[in-house]
Amino acid sequence: MKTTAHSPQGAISELIARRKAGFSLERDFYADEAIYRVDVERIWRRGWLFAGHTCEIPRPGDYFSLEVDTDPILLVRGDDDQVRGFHNVCRHRGSLICAEAAGQVSRLVCPYHQWTYDRSGALVACRGAVEGFDKTQFGLRRVHTREIEGLIYICLAEEPPSFGPAQDVLAALAKPQGFTRAKVAKTIDYEVRANWKLVWENNRECYHCNVNHPQYIRANFDHYNADDTSPRVQKEIEAAVRRGEQKWAEAGLAATHTQTGMTRFPDAENNVWFSANRTPLVEGYVSETMDGKQVAPLMGDYSEADVGTLRIRTLPNFWNHSSCDHGVSTRLLPAGPQLTRVRVTWLVHQEALEGKDYQLEKLLPFWQLTSEQDWEICERQQRGVNSSAYTPGPYSPFKEYNVDSFVRWYLKMVSREA
Numbered sequence: 001m002k003t004t005a006h007s008p009q010g011a012i013s014e015l016i017a018r019r020k021a022g023f024s025l026e027r028d029f030y031a032d033e034a035i036y037r038v039d040v041e042r043i044w045r046r047g048w049l050f051a052g053h054t055c056e057i058p059r060p061g062d063y064f065s066l067e068v069d070t071d072p073i074l075l076v077r078g079d080d081d082q083v084r085g086f087h088n089v090c091r092h093r094g095s096l097i098c099a100e101a102a103g104q105v106s107r108l109v110c111p112y113h114q115w116t117y118d119r120s121g122a123l124v125a126c127r128g129a130v131e132g133f134d135k136t137q138f139g140l141r142r143v144h145t146r147e148i149e150g151l152i153y154i155c156l157a158e159e160p161p162s163f164g165p166a167q168d169v170l171a172a173l174a175k176p177q178g179f180t181r182a183k184v185a186k187t188i189d190y191e192v193r194a195n196w197k198l199v200w201e202n203n204r205e206c207y208h209c210n211v212n213h214p215q216y217i218r219a220n221f222d223h224y225n226a227d228d229t230s231p232r233v234q235k236e237i238e239a240a241v242r243r244g245e246q247k248w249a250e251a252g253l254a255a256t257h258t259q260t261g262m263t264r265f266p267d268a269e270n271n272v273w274f275s276a277n278r279t280p281l282v283e284g285y286v287s288e289t290m291d292g293k294q295v296a297p298l299m300g301d302y303s304e305a306d307v308g309t310l311r312i313r314t315l316p317n318f319w320n321h322s323s324c325d326h327g328v329s330t331r332l333l334p335a336g337p338q339l340t341r342v343r344v345t346w347l348v349h350q351e352a353l354e355g356k357d358y359q360l361e362k363l364l365p366f367w368q369l370t371s372e373q374d375w376e377i378c379e380r381q382q383r384g385v386n387s388s389a390y391t392p393g394p395y396s397p398f399k400e401y402n403v404d405s406f407v408r409w410y411l412k413m414v415s416r417e418a
Contacts, residue, residue: 008034016411023392025407030195030385035414036337039196040069042414043316045156047273048163050318050331051075053347054083054150055182056102061119064102067341068156069334073143074098075152076108078119085143085154086121097140108140150179153314166274170312173276176253177310177322178300182347185296185326186360188368190342194378196316196334197410198385199342202378203319204402206262212377216370219285219292220309222262227398240280244308253278253307264401265313268408273315280308287323288366296325296348296358315409321367322347326358328367338382344371 012035015026028035049068052075056064063076065088072088074097090097095112098105107124108117116125121140126133144155146163148170153163192199202208209216209223217223221237229237265275285292286305294305302324310322317332327347335341344367352358384390395404 008038011035012038012414016415019411020392022395022397022404024395024403025197026392027385027390030198030382031337033337036195036334038414040334042416043410044068044334045071046416047157047161047316047413048146048153048155048166048314049316050314050329051085051145051152051154052331053179053182053184053329053345054147054152055179055347055350056184057083059104061104061106062102063098063105065098065100066333067335071156072096073154073156074108074140075145075154076105076119076121080120083145083147083152084119084121085145086140087143089141090115091123091138091140092126149174149177150182151312165272166314169274170276170314173278173310174312176301176307177327178302178349179327179347181350182299182327183350183352185346185348185352185354185358186364187343187345188371190344190371190375191335192340192342192375192378193338194340194375194382195338196332196340197406198378198381199332199340199374200316200406201403202374202381203313204262204265204406205400207396207399208377212373213370215290215366216288219281219288219366220279221282222279225398236283237280240283243283244280244306247304247306248278248308252301262402263311264405266315266402266405266409268405268412271409271412273409274313276310276312278308278310281323287325288321288328289323289362290365294325295362297352298324299326299347299349315406325349326363330371338386340378342371342375344368 015028019025051066052064057075057077060077060079060081063074066073074086074088075083076086077083088097090110090112092110092113092115095110097108097110114127115123117140118124121142123135123138126135144160146153148167151170151174206223224233263275263277266272287294288309289295298305305324307324312320318330320327320329329345329347331343333341346363348358354360
């Protein structure tokens with residue numbers, strides 16, 4: 001993208017103006033540094049981002065860190081048991097305070113000149129400062145945080161957007177899963193050599209599932225759409241819904257997605273960036289595992305295994321698939337125009353013991369395979385999009401309706417006033 005005569009925003013406006021509805025985006029949206037910087041400013045530094053799980057920092061002084069582009073962030077549990085977010089930047093000369101990914105601290109001490117902050121972020125010691133120096137003006141810069149049923153969200157904006165609508169939807173659907181009573185069984189970090197939007201677009205369709213995700217399609221119905229749902233498959237879906245209706249109602253649960261195809265998300269017109277639903281699994285499957293069997297103790301409020309899957313998504317960086325016995329969270333963080341850092345986390349009941357109550361070799365494969373298959377797809381697509389031969393192609397109205405909606409949501413977000 002040439003930006004010598006126009007601002008990056010002006011160039012984006014030109015690209016948007018000439019975009020053909022129902023077609024993929026032009027190459028610059030996935031490869032250009034200037035557009036990536038607009039993405040960071042207009043989306044990643046303005047909206048709510050999933051940071052992690054409260055069970056990662058259960059005790060006062062526990063912390064974990066993450067990086068949103070060039071912004072290093074700390075999440076710390078304080079002495080009052082509240083989770084607080086800070087920019088991981090010393091107020092003296094800008095050094096990182098915590099270089100480790102996670103840990104436990106009594107105080108936050110900058111390793112450069114030992115400026116020291118308490119666990120609420122207040123500056124409590126700064127040797128060498130001039131007499132009369134007002135420490136109260138140099139506490140760590142805060143990051144807005146929200147906790148919802150064991151999920152931690154942050155916002156880097158000075159004035160965050162409302163979280164209320166998302167709070168209501170996510171809390172109601174997530175509560176039975178018991179994320180507040182969970183622990184991390186395994187975390188795997190990936191560097192995916194693809195633009196973050198390509199990763200999201202891949203997540204928003206199952207057009208690719210039949211060929212690329214053999215284990216996923218054995219457990220789920222959403223790879224079927226209006227154009228290829230046979231009467232036999234429709235009957236199987238209806239039977240799966242009926243099978244769960246009575247027992248789920250007795251447990252206070254309900255199937256909220258009962259149709260073929262993926263649930264519609266996002267809502268580009270109304271800027272709905274969050275979604276949660278409960279979806280039936282194929283008969284014989286009570287968990288998203290390789291054979292469909294339960295592989296860990298029941299989580300949360302569940303009293304039996306046949307509860308379908310809980311699915312949560314929040315733009316721009318989080319999705320979760322949770323079965324009766326475990327949950328799998330995926331977090332995206334932007335690291336460049338063609339690089340996305342991804343963390344996949346498996347959660348189980350907090351009292352479950354590895355080797356006794358669950359084995360990683362049974363817990364991990366379903367979503368580890370699905371994830372790594374997707375990362376390979378995204379990297380191949382990035383390489384193809386970079387080609388001088390690439391031109392935008394048409395979306396399938398049957399199978400890529402969510403991709404089209406995601407792209408329209410994205411274009412709406414980057415078109416906002418500064």
